[in-house]
Amino acid sequence: MSRSNPGEIGRSITAAGSDFLQLSTADVPAGGLSTWLADQLRGAIADGRLPVGTRLPPTRVLAGELQVSRGVVTEAYQRLTEDGHTKARGRAGTTVVAAPFTTNTSVSSVTVPPLVVEEPGVDVFDLLRAAPARIDLTPGVPDLTAFPRAAWLKAERAVLDRLSASSFGYGDPAGTPELRLAVARWLARYRGVQVDPSEVIIVAGVAQALSLITQLLHADGIDTLAVEDPGSLGSRQHLESLGLRTPPIPVDADGVRVDELHSSGARAVLLTPAHQFPTGVVLDGERRRELIQWATETGGLIVEDDYDAEHRYDRPPVPALRAMLADHVIYAGSVSKLLAPALRIGWMVPPPAYRDRLIAAKRLADLGNAALPQLVLAHLMDSGDLERQLRYARRRHRRRRDTMIDAISNHLPTATVHGAAAGLHLTITFPDGALDDVNLATRALAEGVKTHPLSWHTQTEHPPGLVLGYAARTPTALTEAVEILGSLVAGS
Amino acid sequence: MSRSNPGEIGRSITAAGSDFLQLSTADVPAGGLSTWLADQLRGAIADGRLPVGTRLPPTRVLAGELQVSRGVVTEAYQRLTEDGHTKARGRAGTTVVAAPFTTNTSVSSVTVPPLVVEEPGVDVFDLLRAAPARIDLTPGVPDLTAFPRAAWLKAERAVLDRLSASSFGYGDPAGTPELRLAVARWLARYRGVQVDPSEVIIVAGVAQALSLITQLLHADGIDTLAVEDPGSLGSRQHLESLGLRTPPIPVDADGVRVDELHSSGARAVLLTPAHQFPTGVVLDGERRRELIQWATETGGLIVEDDYDAEHRYDRPPVPALRAMLADHVIYAGSVSKLLAPALRIGWMVPPPAYRDRLIAAKRLADLGNAALPQLVLAHLMDSGDLERQLRYARRRHRRRRDTMIDAISNHLPTATVHGAAAGLHLTITFPDGALDDVNLATRALAEGVKTHPLSWHTQTEHPPGLVLGYAARTPTALTEAVEILGSLVAGS
Numbered sequence: 001m002s003r004s005n006p007g008e009i010g011r012s013i014t015a016a017g018s019d020f021l022q023l024s025t026a027d028v029p030a031g032g033l034s035t036w037l038a039d040q041l042r043g044a045i046a047d048g049r050l051p052v053g054t055r056l057p058p059t060r061v062l063a064g065e066l067q068v069s070r071g072v073v074t075e076a077y078q079r080l081t082e083d084g085h086t087k088a089r090g091r092a093g094t095t096v097v098a099a100p101f102t103t104n105t106s107v108s109s110v111t112v113p114p115l116v117v118e119e120p121g122v123d124v125f126d127l128l129r130a131a132p133a134r135i136d137l138t139p140g141v142p143d144l145t146a147f148p149r150a151a152w153l154k155a156e157r158a159v160l161d162r163l164s165a166s167s168f169g170y171g172d173p174a175g176t177p178e179l180r181l182a183v184a185r186w187l188a189r190y191r192g193v194q195v196d197p198s199e200v201i202i203v204a205g206v207a208q209a210l211s212l213i214t215q216l217l218h219a220d221g222i223d224t225l226a227v228e229d230p231g232s233l234g235s236r237q238h239l240e241s242l243g244l245r246t247p248p249i250p251v252d253a254d255g256v257r258v259d260e261l262h263s264s265g266a267r268a269v270l271l272t273p274a275h276q277f278p279t280g281v282v283l284d285g286e287r288r289r290e291l292i293q294w295a296t297e298t299g300g301l302i303v304e305d306d307y308d309a310e311h312r313y314d315r316p317p318v319p320a321l322r323a324m325l326a327d328h329v330i331y332a333g334s335v336s337k338l339l340a341p342a343l344r345i346g347w348m349v350p351p352p353a354y355r356d357r358l359i360a361a362k363r364l365a366d367l368g369n370a371a372l373p374q375l376v377l378a379h380l381m382d383s384g385d386l387e388r389q390l391r392y393a394r395r396r397h398r399r400r401r402d403t404m405i406d407a408i409s410n411h412l413p414t415a416t417v418h419g420a421a422a423g424l425h426l427t428i429t430f431p432d433g434a435l436d437d438v439n440l441a442t443r444a445l446a447e448g449v450k451t452h453p454l455s456w457h458t459q460t461e462h463p464p465g466l467v468l469g470y471a472a473r474t475p476t477a478l479t480e481a482v483e484i485l486g487s488l489v490a491g492s
Numbered sequence: 493m494s495r496s497n498p499g500e501i502g503r504s505i506t507a508a509g510s511d512f513l514q515l516s517t518a519d520v521p522a523g524g525l526s527t528w529l530a531d532q533l534r535g536a537i538a539d540g541r542l543p544v545g546t547r548l549p550p551t552r553v554l555a556g557e558l559q560v561s562r563g564v565v566t567e568a569y570q571r572l573t574e575d576g577h578t579k580a581r582g583r584a585g586t587t588v589v590a591a592p593f594t595t596n597t598s599v600s601s602v603t604v605p606p607l608v609v610e611e612p613g614v615d616v617f618d619l620l621r622a623a624p625a626r627i628d629l630t631p632g633v634p635d636l637t638a639f640p641r642a643a644w645l646k647a648e649r650a651v652l653d654r655l656s657a658s659s660f661g662y663g664d665p666a667g668t669p670e671l672r673l674a675v676a677r678w679l680a681r682y683r684g685v686q687v688d689p690s691e692v693i694i695v696a697g698v699a700q701a702l703s704l705i706t707q708l709l710h711a712d713g714i715d716t717l718a719v720e721d722p723g724s725l726g727s728r729q730h731l732e733s734l735g736l737r738t739p740p741i742p743v744d745a746d747g748v749r750v751d752e753l754h755s756s757g758a759r760a761v762l763l764t765p766a767h768q769f770p771t772g773v774v775l776d777g778e779r780r781r782e783l784i785q786w787a788t789e790t791g792g793l794i795v796e797d798d799y800d801a802e803h804r805y806d807r808p809p810v811p812a813l814r815a816m817l818a819d820h821v822i823y824a825g826s827v828s829k830l831l832a833p834a835l836r837i838g839w840m841v842p843p844p845a846y847r848d849r850l851i852a853a854k855r856l857a858d859l860g861n862a863a864l865p866q867l868v869l870a871h872l873m874d875s876g877d878l879e880r881q882l883r884y885a886r887r888r889h890r891r892r893r894d895t896m897i898d899a900i901s902n903h904l905p906t907a908t909v910h911g912a913a914a915g916l917h918l919t920i921t922f923p924d925g926a927l928d929d930v931n932l933a934t935r936a937l938a939e940g941v942k943t944h945p946l947s948w949h950t951q952t953e954h955p956p957g958l959v960l961g962y963a964a965r966t967p968t969a970l971t972e973a974v975e976i977l978g979s980l981v982a983g984s
Contacts, residue, residue, distance in 0.1 A: 049689065051670040052654065053874070098656070122852065129662065144657040153652055157645055162545070165636040168832035169964075170621060178543045197541060204696070204858035211857055241856050340660035342863035360614065364733050365703055365857060366696035370865060371834035382545075472661075 025066050033068055037076035045085050045096055054096045056086065120456060122237050134448035135481040139278065139425035139469035140234075140307075140337070143396055147340050148380075148389050155379040159372065167375075173368035174359045175202025175347075182381035183347045190310055192319030193331065195349050201358055202369050205346040206305055207238060209332040210270075212361040213303055214242040216354060217268060225303065226266035228256050230427075232277045233456045235270060235305065248459035251276055255283030258290035268301040273321045274309035278427045278457050278467045280419010282318055291321070295328035302329045308337040310390055311471075312422040313398045327351045330358075335377065337424060338390060345369060345377055393471075397424060403475040404468065404482060411486030415465075424472075427454060429465035435489065437464035443488050449481045517558050525560055529568035537577050537588055548578065548586045612948060614729050626940035627973040631770065631917035631961035632726075632799075634829050635888055640872075640881050647871040651864065663863050665855035667694025667839075671866040674873035675839045682802055684811030685823065687841050693850055694861050697838040698797055699730060701824040702762075704853040705795055706734040708846060709760060717795065718758035720748050722919075724769045725948040727762060727797065740951040743768055747775030750782035760793040765813045766801035770919045770949050770959045772911010774810055783813070787820035794821045800829040802882055803963075804914040805890045819843045822850075827869065829916060830882060837861060837869055885963075889916060895967040896960065896974060903978025907957075916964075919946060921957035927981065929956035935980050941973045 023040055025033065044050040056062070056077060063070040077094045080086040087097045128138065167176075174180070180197040187193040187200075203209050217225060227236050229248030236246050247264055250257045255276060261269055271291075273283035283291075294300055302321060309317045322331035334346030350358050362368060380386040404426060408415055415428040430437075437453035444451055444466075454465030466485070470478055515532055517525065536542040548554070548569060555562040569586045572578040579589045620630065659668075666672070672689040679685040679692075695701050709717060719728050721740030728738050739756055742749045747768060753761055763783075765775035775783075786792055794813060801809045814823035826838030842850050854860060872878040896918060900907055907920040922929075929945035936943055936958075946957030958977070962970055 049673065051673055051870075053670075053871075097654075122855070125662070126665065126855070141661050144660040147657070147660045149652045149655075153645075153649055156648060160641045160645055163641075165639070165964075168636040168639045168834045169633050170617070170833045172618065178545070181541065181543050204862075207856075208858040238856060241852075341662045341859075342660045344858060344860070344862040360733075363614070363618070364699075364730065366700040366836060367833075368836070370696075370836040370862065373862060373865065378543075472657075 023066060025068060033072045034075040037072060038079040041076060041080055042085060050096050052096050052098060056094045056096070058093055120233070122241050125234060128450065131445060131450065133445060133450035135473060135477045136450045137468045137470065137473065137481055138450055139452060139467045141341065141469055141472045142337050142424055143393055143471050144340060146393055146396065148385065151380060151385045152376060155376045155383070155385065159375040159379055163375065167371055171368055171371050173363035175200065175369060176371055176374045176378065178378040179374040182378040186381055187349070190317065191306065192323040193349065199349050199355065201348045201350065201362060202374060203346045203348055203362060204344040204369055205334045205336060206307060206332045208365065209346060209348045210235065210238055211242060212358055212365060213330055214239060214244055215361050216357055217244065222267055224266050224268065226261060226264055226269040228271060228276060229460055230278055230454065230458045230462060251279055251281060253281060255281050255287045258287055258294055262294055267298065268303065270303045270305060272305050272307060274306055274318050275419065275422045277307065278419070278425065278454065280421065280423060280427060288321065288324065292325055295325055300328060304329050304331045306331060306333040308423045310338060311394060311397060311424055313394065313401070314421050322349055330354060338386065343373060345373060397471045400470045400473065400475060400478060401426070404470045404478045407479045407482035411482050412489060425467055425469040427465055427467050429454065429463040432463045435464050437466060440488060441466060444485055447484050447488065449484050515558060517560060525564045526567040529564060530571040533568060533572055534577060542588050544588050544590060546588045550585055612725070614733050617726060620942065623937060623942065625937060625942035627965060627969045628942045629960045629962070629965065629973055630942055631944060631959045633833065633961055633964045634916055635885055635963050636832060638885055638888065639832050640877065643872060643877045644868060647868045647875070647877065651867040651871055655867065659863055663860055665860035666851045667692065667861060668863055668866045668870065670870040674870040678873055679841070682809065683798065684815045685841065691841050691847065693840045693842070693854060694866060695838050695840055695854060696836040696861055697826045697828060698799060698824045700857065701838060701840045702727065702730055703734060704850055704857065705822055706731060706736055707853050708849055709736065714759055716758050716760065718753060718756055718761040720763060720768060721952055722770055722946065722950045722954060743771055743773060745773060747773050747779045750779055750786055754786055759790065760795065762795045762797060763813070764797050764799060766798055766810055767911065767914045769799065770911070770917065770946065772913065772915060772919060780813065780816065784817055787817055792820060796821050796823045798823060798825040800915045802830060803886060803889060803916055805886065805893065806913050814841055822846060830878065835865060837865060889963045892962045892965065892967060892970060893918070896962045896970045899971045899974035903974050904981060917959055917961040919957055919959050921946065921955040924955045927956050929958060932980060933958060936977055939976050939980065941976050
């Protein structure tokens with residue numbers, strides 16, 4: 001790597017010394033220079049102006065620029081290194097290695113604690129993500145430390161080795177043939193859904209699937225997509241932002257109440273049949289039959305969000321609804337819970353009547369997903385690597401779930417646990433009137449534990465509770481988090 | 493690799509022998525079994541059921557399944573190998589190595605030659621892409637054989653080596669801090685645009701930028717986005733599909749006619765100021781001043797599609813309009829012409845007043861671009877690899893442009909060449925009434941040369957012409973293609 005080269009932008013990741021961050025010492029109180037400089041740098045690391053990997057200017061250079069003694073700069077660098085934000089590498093200089101917790105460059109600054117509100121806005125998850133916490137139990141995320149980096153890189157090398165040049169051009173908006181085939185095989189193997197690869201549409205996650213489906217509903221004059229209650233706040237906000245009404249259909253111990261769906265008059269409904277979010281209920285056989293009857297009698301449309309069905313601990317996952325009701329179900333799944341949300345790869349299997357229109361909507365949205373990650377994923381699916389990853393993750397997740405259940409019975413004796421047979425999260429409820437779950441989640445966050453209050457995911461009367469993701473945390477952290485929750489509940 | 497394992501799906505890319513492609517020999521005329529089987533396999537390779545890399549079942553296994561003699565299967569495999577679709581690899585079996593030309597799994601089969609229509613539909617580019625051609629001069633694609641595979645893989649390794657686990661989770665919908673910073677530096681360096689990284693929004697290409705912008709226009713009650721004439725058919729179709737009217741504003745030798753924009757009454761306009769598509773005109777200084785006046789007087793909004801501005805051969809690119817008119821220009825660019833369209837990475841720099849709403853729209857669309865490719869691209873930008881790639885591509889592209897201009901002056905003496913100073917394509921026009929360009933493009937396609945007729949990219953009266961991409965083809969192929977065009981024009 002070359003040495004710092006002031007004034008040249010973009011050639012290397014070394015931060016230029018001249019005009020570095022537009023720092024000026026004019027207004028700094030005398031004597032506080034090192035503190036001031038460390039703060040400035042910390043802020044620049046936090047907001048992305050100095051991303052991880054940036055080499056800071058040599059102390060000599062920056063001291064000269066700022067017209068301060070070299071010791072001031074050395075001390076500021078040392079403090080950042082002690083905080084873990086930078087690393088001193090001898091002659092190679094000081095490099096940014098980690099951003100502070102508030103590492104969000106997003107526009108809105110996180111000044112208000114996001115959890116104090118009963119009715120969270122559409123950016124609540126961005127705000128919550130940006131909020132600092134020692135133990136993050138946000139549901140919906142697998143164990144990200146287990147992401148198979150080596151297998152991914154190996155698959156990418158294999159793909160790049162044999163890829164034709166034309167594959168780097170504009171492609172089929174419905175996805176690459178390779179991934180559509182691999183997904184069709186995956187669905188046959190794991191979800192009991194037999195489809196031709198041409199019926200699979202690759203999308204940027206279930207969120208995009210919902211956006212594309214909403215466009216079709218609007219075009220068909222349908223302004224309502226009923227949702228489960230309790231049901232995902234994220235999905236509901238998403239649909240409402242897109243202009244849909246989302247009337248709640250109650251969920252009981254057998255799944256969604258189809259009789260209530262009938263009487264709601266809704267022509268379309270969003271369901272999580274394999275593992276209801278957040279309650280964890282599996283839609284039972286009788287309800288499935290009722291749903292089939294509802295769909296065929298009324299011409300109703302079901303959007304099946306199969307978000308975490310592969311993660312089942314006690315027995316094979318129940319087959320997807322799509323397997324039984326091909327003409328009425330738009331199936332949607334993704335790798336967000338299998339591998340990582342950051343990949344933004346998912347798939348839809350719509351009824352034949354919707355396929356061409358959904359492909360057209362996908363083309364309009366973005367001309368189709370990026371090809372390379374699709375091909376890498378197809379390779380991981382075809383090689384068996386993804387299956388191995390799933391088996392490995394399932395073992396870890398099961399241990400973590402067991403740890404959390406133990407901790408709950410020890411530290412939260414009044415809580416009832418729901419949905420433990422599958423998935424990446426548990427829901428706990430407390431006796432009616434025992435506490436305010438938004439308040440509990442807010443106090444937990446203040447103690448460093450990030451959760452979702454159950455009331456976020458409900459539209460009607462419900463017992464208070466919390467939704468607790470366990471998949472991404474170590475057993476030690478889970479136990480500690482539940483202990484903290486226990487002391488908060490006991491003290492309230 | 494394990495041997496074929498009938499009945500097990502998804503574990504390996506080996507096609508399973510049982511129920512393989514649901515083949516049945518019941519209706520096959522006696523004696524024609526090998527031909528029939530070869531046809532079935534060819535079809536399955538073409539439509540993606542047997543993608544490149546699939547190993548066909550061992551001859552013994554498939555013969556047993558179909559209850560035919562092993563010689564039938566051997567002969568069918570041999571024909572496919574002779575056609576170049578498969579490769580026999582001794583004990584490793586027979587593997588699919590290349591799809592036939594009609595390798596599009598998309599639903600609509602390509603039965604009608606797509607170019608016979610004067611008014612092409614929204615899927616015209618998908619159809620054109622699927623149409624077989626020996627020499628593809630479709631504009632808008634860089635030299636894809638030059639994609640820096642090794643540098644990409646190396647950057648990906650570096651990113652994966654140091655990425656924190658939380659980066660695999662849900663991220664900032666506006667993009668990763670690293671890429672927003674790298675893009676801000678890139679824009680400062682190459683496009684004269686000074687912006688803070690927080691002003692950059694990462695999107696899935698300019699197509700997605702247009703979709704997101706359209707949502708804002710609709711919300712603001714604006715149903716019209718004026719476009720240049722001539723101007724990109726793809727963009728216009730895109731906007732019209734999204735429900736916008738796209739009145740044409742004429743382009744002359746100095747760029748878009750701002751007086752006509754004024755009198756059109758449009759409040760928003762889509763422009764390609766640095767290198768007008770398809771004419772190649774650069775918006776001149778006087779017109780820029782008029783545009784600034786138009787925007788500030790009327791509160792007008794300019795969407796600046798800076799699609800290929802980095803590819804300039806004779807002098808540094810003109811600065812982006814955004815540099816002069818930050819409050820009225822939504823700047824949009826991408827790596828489609830820098831690296832590859834298949835990456836689906838682009839960026840927007842909106843005026844401050846639009847930023848939060850566009851980020852919200854991006855969140856609703858897909859929760860943000862995938863993180864990994866963003867970080868790899870940021871690494872390529874920061875390390876200087878992208879700049880080296882651009883310099884390298886520019887040299888190659890310039891040679892190819894020169895070859896094509898030579899060939900045109902030799903073989904198409906009546907044609908006028910436009911827009912040769914920059915970009916990845918040329919436009920040629922013929923004297924008014926000399927020929928019908930849709931007809932010429934159709935006949936060229938029949939001869940194996942794929943082009944765009946200029947009339948696709950126009951809304952009003954214009955001379956006939958062709959838009960010819962040269963960047964992605966070798967000099968030999970370019971010369972041959974222009975020769976073919978020359979003989980067609982001479983013979984018509």
